[in-house]
Amino acid sequence: MIVPSTEMQNNFGKYLDLCRKEQIIITRNGRKRALLVHWPHDTREEEVREPEVAYAAEPGDADNPAAAGGASGGQEANGSAAGTANRVSYREFLELTENSEQRYELIDGVVYMLAAPVFRHQKTLGLLHLLLVDFIGNSDTCTPVLAPFDIRLVREPVRRKREPDEDDLNVVQPDLVVICDYRKDLNEKDQYWGVPDLAIEILSPSSRSKDSIKKVDLYMESGIKECWIVDPVNRSVTVHAFQDFELVESRTALEGRQVESVWFPGLMVEVERIFGEERI
Numbered sequence: 001m002i003v004p005s006t007e008m009q010n011n012f013g014k015y016l017d018l019c020r021k022e023q024i025i026i027t028r029n030g031r032k033r034a035l036l037v038h039w040p041h042d043t044r045e046e047e048v049r050e051p052e053v054a055y056a057a058e059p060g061d062a063d064n065p066a067a068a069g070g071a072s073g074g075q076e077a078n079g080s081a082a083g084t085a086n087r088v089s090y091r092e093f094l095e096l097t098e099n100s101e102q103r104y105e106l107i108d109g110v111v112y113m114l115a116a117p118v119f120r121h122q123k124t125l126g127l128l129h130l131l132l133v134d135f136i137g138n139s140d141t142c143t144p145v146l147a148p149f150d151i152r153l154v155r156e157p158v159r160r161k162r163e164p165d166e167d168d169l170n171v172v173q174p175d176l177v178v179i180c181d182y183r184k185d186l187n188e189k190d191q192y193w194g195v196p197d198l199a200i201e202i203l204s205p206s207s208r209s210k211d212s213i214k215k216v217d218l219y220m221e222s223g224i225k226e227c228w229i230v231d232p233v234n235r236s237v238t239v240h241a242f243q244d245f246e247l248v249e250s251r252t253a254l255e256g257r258q259v260e261s262v263w264f265p266g267l268m269v270e271v272e273r274i275f276g277e278e279r280i
Contacts (some may be wrong), residue, residue, distance in 0.1 A: 001018065001022055001023070001024050001025065001042035001250065002025045002027060002032075002250070003015060003024055003025070003026055003027070004026075004027050004028070004079070005026055005027065005028045005033065007028050008024075008036075008233050012027065015036060016036075019036045019037060020237075022250070022251070023035055023036065023037050023212065023229075023250065023252065024036035024037075024236055025247070025250065028235045030164060030173055031218070032247065034231070035212070035213050037208070037209075037212055037213070040145060041188075051076060053065075054182065066203060074178075075143050087108075087109030087110070088106065088110070088111050089109075089119060089166075089167050090106070090108055090166040090167050090169050090171075091166070092157060093106045093111060093171065096111065096254030102114075103148055103170075103173060105171060105172045105173060106169070106170055106171040106172075107170050107172065107210070107214055107218060108170065108214075108218075109167075112210060114173065114207075115204065115206050115207070115231040117170065117202075117204065118165065118204070120232045121173055121175075121193075121202050121204055122268050122278060124202050124230060124232050124274060124276075125146070125147075125176060127174055127274055127275070128175075128200060128202075128230065128274055129144055129146055129176060131269050131273065132176070132178060133266050135202045135213075136178070137262075141180050141181055142178055142179065142180040142197070143178070143179060143182065144176060144177070144178050145176070145177050145178075145179060145192075146175070146176055147173045147174060147175050147176065148173050149173060149174075149192070150171050150172075150191070150192070151171070151172050151173065151174060151176065151177065151192070151199070152169050152170070152171055152193055153169070153170045153171075153172065153218060153219075153224075154169060154170070155168070155218065155221040155222060156221050156222065156223065156245045157221060170218055170222070172200055172218065174196070174199040174200060174201045174215075174266070175200055175201055175230075176199075176200040176202075177196040177198060177199050177200070178196060178197050178198040179192065179194060179196045179197065180197050181194075182194060194225055195222060195223045195224055196261070197224070197225045197226065197262075197264075198224070198225065198226045198227070198228070198261075199215075199219050199224050199226075199227045199228075200227070200228040200230060201215060201227065201228070201229055201230065202239065203229065203230065203231045203232065203233070204231065204253065205233075208246060211229065211234075212229050215227075216229065216240055219240075219242070220240070220242045220245060220246065220247055221245055222245075223241060223242075223245065225241070225242060225243075225263045226239065226240065226242065226262055227239075227240045227242070228240075228259070228262060230274065232275060235254070235255050235271060235275050235279075236252055236254050236255075236271070237252070237253050237259045237274060238250065238251070238252040238253075239251050239252075239253075239259065239260070239261065239262060241262035241263060248262075249262055254271060255271050255272060256271070256272075257270075257271055258270055258271070259271060269271070277279050
């Protein structure tokens with residue numbers, strides 16, 4: 001739902017209730033400025049942020065307080081006080097990931113360590129993958145791919161200003177993607193360097209903000225057509241549809257309703273089939 005800021009100010013209580021069912025996008029002067037999302041009742045404050053990871057030339061250096069892995073629960077990995085001066089380069093990110101079994105994401109120069117998924121997350125992921133396999137069938141052009149799988153993205157506003165370089169790359173691992181015409185985007189190392197058509201993120205307590213705000217914004221500005229935000233706690237699915245690097249539609253389906261894709265005609269499924277009948 002898209003709401004002007006004046007309407008939000010005048011009816012804030014109303015939209016606090018509505019955000020339990022769907023995300024509220026707040027606009028000012030016709031431009032999207034903020035997102036109001038529901039805070040699950042059973043989530044503690046310290047669980048809300050996924051750890052941002054400090055980085056040094058030697059990622060495992062225990063004697064260096066800035067070494068990767070030294071950050072814990074929400075620490076400002078790249079030194080927020082220093083602004084962009086301590087942004088991690090793409091080469092530094094590669095050094096970190098090549099010497100670690102831990103999974104990381106790089107978004108706008110900040111490194112995020114991915115927490116190990118819990119059972120509910122993996123059960124939902126498995127059901128979603130089966131549903132997409134069933135929908136796509138034996139297609140030669142599109143395929144669903146599960147994480148861990150690196151997706152490298154560059155924001156369109158950067159491309160409009162100048163020729164991007166490697167430090168403009170964001171590296172993320174959506175829980176599930178659908179990629180079409182993928183053969184042209186595979187390099188000699190069998191790495192994918194294209195833009196998926198659909199990205200699906202399953203929310204976890206520690207990554208709700210990053211996945212539902214930062215990554216949705218990144219997907220929109222990178223040319224992904226559609227993003228699903230799957231919330232196992234509230235048993236809801238929000239579908240964001242993008243066109244020309246702008247949000248054109250956002251819809252939320254709750255239990256008892258169907259999730260329906262905007263850009264994949266015929267892709268629709270009951271919410272219960274995504275989460276399973278049994279509540280965990």
